[in-house]
Amino acid sequence: MQLSREALTRAYRQMKVIREFEERLHIEIQTGEIAGFTHLYCGQEAVAVGVCEHLSVDDKIVSTHRGHGHCLAKGCDVNGMMAEIWGSREGLCKGKGGSMHIADVDLGMLGANGIVGAGSPIGVGAALAAKLDGKGNVAITFSGDGACNQGTTFEAMNMAVVTKAPCIFLFENNHYSEHTGFEYAVGTQQDIASRAEAFGMKVWRGDGTDFFSVYETMREVLEYVRSGAGPAAVEFDTERFFGHFEGDPQRYRGPGELDRIRETRDCLKIFRASVTAAGLLSHADIDALDADVMAEIENAVTLARAADRPTADDVLTDVYISY
Amino acid sequence: MAQMMYRDAVLSTIAEEMARDPNVVVLGEDVVGGMGTPGGPEAIGGIWSTSTGLFGQFGADRVIDTPISESAIVGAAAGLALAGKRPVAELMFADFIGVSLDQIWNQMGKFRYMFGGKTKCPAVIRMAYGAGYNAAAQHSQSVHQILTGMPGLKVVIPSTPADVKGLLRTAIRDDDPVMFLEHKALYGMSGEVPDDPDFMIPFGHARLSRAGEDVTIVSSGLLLGFCEAVADKLAAEGIGCDVIDLRTTSPLDEETILDSVEVTGRLLVVDEAPPRCGLAVDLCALVAAKAFASLKAPPQAVTPPHTPIPFARELESAYLPSTDKIEAAVRALLAWR
Numbered sequence: 001m002q003l004s005r006e007a008l009t010r011a012y013r014q015m016k017v018i019r020e021f022e023e024r025l026h027i028e029i030q031t032g033e034i035a036g037f038t039h040l041y042c043g044q045e046a047v048a049v050g051v052c053e054h055l056s057v058d059d060k061i062v063s064t065h066r067g068h069g070h071c072l073a074k075g076c077d078v079n080g081m082m083a084e085i086w087g088s089r090e091g092l093c094k095g096k097g098g099s100m101h102i103a104d105v106d107l108g109m110l111g112a113n114g115i116v117g118a119g120s121p122i123g124v125g126a127a128l129a130a131k132l133d134g135k136g137n138v139a140i141t142f143s144g145d146g147a148c149n150q151g152t153t154f155e156a157m158n159m160a161v162v163t164k165a166p167c168i169f170l171f172e173n174n175h176y177s178e179h180t181g182f183e184y185a186v187g188t189q190q191d192i193a194s195r196a197e198a199f200g201m202k203v204w205r206g207d208g209t210d211f212f213s214v215y216e217t218m219r220e221v222l223e224y225v226r227s228g229a230g231p232a233a234v235e236f237d238t239e240r241f242f243g244h245f246e247g248d249p250q251r252y253r254g255p256g257e258l259d260r261i262r263e264t265r266d267c268l269k270i271f272r273a274s275v276t277a278a279g280l281l282s283h284a285d286i287d288a289l290d291a292d293v294m295a296e297i298e299n300a301v302t303l304a305r306a307a308d309r310p311t312a313d314d315v316l317t318d319v320y321i322s323y
Numbered sequence: 324m325a326q327m328m329y330r331d332a333v334l335s336t337i338a339e340e341m342a343r344d345p346n347v348v349v350l351g352e353d354v355v356g357g358m359g360t361p362g363g364p365e366a367i368g369g370i371w372s373t374s375t376g377l378f379g380q381f382g383a384d385r386v387i388d389t390p391i392s393e394s395a396i397v398g399a400a401a402g403l404a405l406a407g408k409r410p411v412a413e414l415m416f417a418d419f420i421g422v423s424l425d426q427i428w429n430q431m432g433k434f435r436y437m438f439g440g441k442t443k444c445p446a447v448i449r450m451a452y453g454a455g456y457n458a459a460a461q462h463s464q465s466v467h468q469i470l471t472g473m474p475g476l477k478v479v480i481p482s483t484p485a486d487v488k489g490l491l492r493t494a495i496r497d498d499d500p501v502m503f504l505e506h507k508a509l510y511g512m513s514g515e516v517p518d519d520p521d522f523m524i525p526f527g528h529a530r531l532s533r534a535g536e537d538v539t540i541v542s543s544g545l546l547l548g549f550c551e552a553v554a555d556k557l558a559a560e561g562i563g564c565d566v567i568d569l570r571t572t573s574p575l576d577e578e579t580i581l582d583s584v585e586v587t588g589r590l591l592v593v594d595e596a597p598p599r600c601g602l603a604v605d606l607c608a609l610v611a612a613k614a615f616a617s618l619k620a621p622p623q624a625v626t627p628p629h630t631p632i633p634f635a636r637e638l639e640s641a642y643l644p645s646t647d648k649i650e651a652a653v654r655a656l657l658a659w660r
C-alpha cells in the first residue's frame with residue numbers, strides 16, 4: 001500500500017529524531033556531563049519506526065538496554081528523555097532510571113531494560129493482558145542477536161505459543177552482542193527467525209535498513225497476530241553505527257566497516273533515495289525536516305542542561321517505605 | 324613485592340593457577356572477546372580486562388567464551404566442578420546472579436551437603452559488583468547479603484590488590500563453591516602484591532587495617548577505604564578506630580570482631596548492601612549476643628537506604644554511604660549515653 005505524504009513525512013521525521021538524538025548524545029557524552037552507561041541506537045532507526053508507526057498507545061512494547069529508539073518511536077517525550085539521560089528530576093523517570101531504564105507506561109512503553117533477555121517474558125505477560133482485554137492489541141518485545149541466546153527468550157517464546165499470546169518477538173540482528181559476533185554466539189550460524197519457527201511460531205524476515213521493508217513486513221505480522229492466530233517472530237537485519245556502549249573502542253570491527261555501513265546501510269539515506277526517486281518527497285522537503293529536527297534536539301539539550309537537578313530527598317520517594 | 328592494579332591481580336592470579344593446574348578453566352561472556360567478528364578472538368577482551376590474553380595462552384578448551392546465557396554459564400560451572408574441573412566463571416555484573424540464581428542457590432550451594440558429603444563443587448563465580456558508576460538499578464548492586472544467606476556458598480570480597488591475589492588463589496584451590504565479589508570501582512586501585520606463587524589468604528580471617536581503642540568499624544570493598552579515611556582523620560583528634568576488613572562474609576571471622584569490640588565497646592558496620600536482613604544487622608546482632616557486656620553504646624550501621632539504586636549522580640552519591648555519614652556515625656557512637 002502506498003503511504004500518504006503525511007505518513008512518509010512522519011516516518012522520516014521520527015527516524016531523524018532518533019538519529020539526531022543519538023548523534024548528539026555521542027558528542028555530549030564526551031564532555032563528561034552525562035553519567036552512566038549509554039547504548040546508542042543509531043543505525044537501527046528504521047526498525048523502531050517501521051514497527052511503532054503501526055501501533056496505538058494500547059499496544060505495548062518492551063525494550064532493551066539500547067532503548068532510546070524504541071522509546072522515541074513509541075512517542076516518549078524528546079525533552080523528557082533527554083532530561084532523563086542528563087539525570088535531571090525533570091526527566092521521564094525523575095533521573096532515577098537513566099538511559100537504560102526509560103519508560104512511559106501510559107504510552108505502552110513498558111521500559112528499556114538493563115538485563116539482557118528480561119523483556120521477552122514481560123512481553124508475554126503484556127500480550128496475555130491484551131488477549132484478556134480482547135480488543136485486538138498486541139505486545140512487541142525487542143531483542144538483540146545476543147538476547148536471543150538467553151533462556152528467558154526461549155521460555156517466553158514457548159509460553160507464548162502454548163498460551164496463544166498476541167506477542168511479537170522482534171529480533172534486531174545487528175551482528176554483534178557487545179564484542180562477540182553473531183556467527184559465534186548463535187549456534188545455528190544462520191538466522192534467529194528459524195529458531196523461533198522451531199518453537200511453533202510463524203516467522204517473518206526483513207531488511208532493517210529499509211523502512212519500507214520493515215513497515216510492510218510489520219503490516220503482515222500485525223494483521224496475523226491481531227487476528228488472534230497466536231504469537232509471531234520477526235527478524236530484521238540491521239547495523240549499529242556506534243560502539244556497544246559509548247567508550248567502546250570497537251576493535252572487533254573489520255577495516256573500513258563503519259564507513260561502509262554508514263555509506264551503504266544507512267536507513268535514512270536509503271529512505272531519502274527511495275522517496276525522492278519515486279517523487280513522493282523532494283530533497284527540499286527532507287532538508288526542511290532535518291533542520292526542524294536539529295532545532296528540536298538542540299532545544300532538548302538546552303532544556304536538559306538547565307533542568308532541575310534531583311536532591312538527596314528524592315532518593316526516598318517512589319518507594320513504598322523510606323528507611 | 325610487585326606493584327599491581329586490582330584488575331591485574333585478578334588476571335594474573337587466574338593465569339598462574341591455570342598454568343599450575345590443567346583443571347582450571349575460565350568461562351563467561353566476552354572473556355575472549357571478538358569471537359565470530361572480523362577482528363577475531365581477543366580483538367577486545369571483556370569490559371573489565373580481567374581475562375586479557377588467557378585465550379592465547381591456554382586455548383579455546385580452557386577459556387570458553389559463552390553466549391549471553393548466565394543460567395547456563397553458572398550451571399555449566401556447577402557441572403564442570405562436579406566432573407572434577409575447577410571452573411572460574413565470570414558474571415559481567417553481579418546483578419546478573421538474578422538470571423542464574425537457581426544454579427547458584429539450589430544447585431552448587433547444596434551438592435556437597437545434599438549428596439551426603441560424597442562430592443565437592445570447586446567452582447568460583449567471579450562478579451563485578453557495587454555502585455559508583457551511575458550504572459543505575461540493575462548494574463550497581465552489592466549482592467553479598469543475598470549470597471551470604473545461602474548455606475553452602477563461600478563469599479569473598481577483596482578490598483586491595485594483595486587481597487585479590489591471596490583470596491582468589493584460595494578460592495580457586497578451595498573445594499567449595501566460592502562467590503568472588505570484585506568491586507568495580509576498585510579495578511584501577513594500585514597496591515603491593517606478594518610475589519610468592521603460593522601466596523594465599525585463608526578464608527574466615529579478617530584483616531585489621533587500622534588500629535584504635537575507641538570504636539570498631541567493620542567494612543569491606545569500596546567502603547573500606549572510606550572507613551580508613553575517617554579513621555585517619557579522627558586519629559588526628561585522638562579518637563582511635565579499629566577498622567576491620569572482613570575479607571569473607573562466609574565464613575565469618577567472629578573472633579576478630581568480638582575481640583575488637585571487647586576493647587572498644589562500640590561497633591559500627593559500614594556496608595554497601597541495603598539495610599534489611601543484611602550483613603550490617605547480622606553483625607550488630609552478633610555483637611549484641613556475644614559481646615553484650617562490653618558494649619558502651621548500641622551497635623550501629625551505615626548502609627544505603629532500602630531503595631533500588633538511583634541513576635543520577637546526585638542521587639547515587641546521596642544513596643551511598645559517604646565519609647561524612649561514617650564520621651557522623653562514629654561521633655554519635657562516642658557521644659551515646
Ligand SMILES: Cc1ncc(C[n+]2csc(CCOP(=O)(O)OP(=O)(O)O)c2C)c(N)n1
Pocket residue numbers: 064065066114115116117143144145146147148174176177178240244352391393415419422
Ligand atoms: C543478563 C545480562 N547479561 C549480560 C549483560 C551485559 N550486556 C549488555 S548488552 C549485551 C549485549 C547484547 O547484545 P544484543 O542482544 O545483540 O543487543 P545489542 O547490544 O546488539 O543491541 C550484554 C552482554 C546484561 N546487561 N544483562
Ligand SMILES: [Mg+2]
Pocket residue numbers: 144145146172173174175176177178
Ligand atoms: Mg546485537
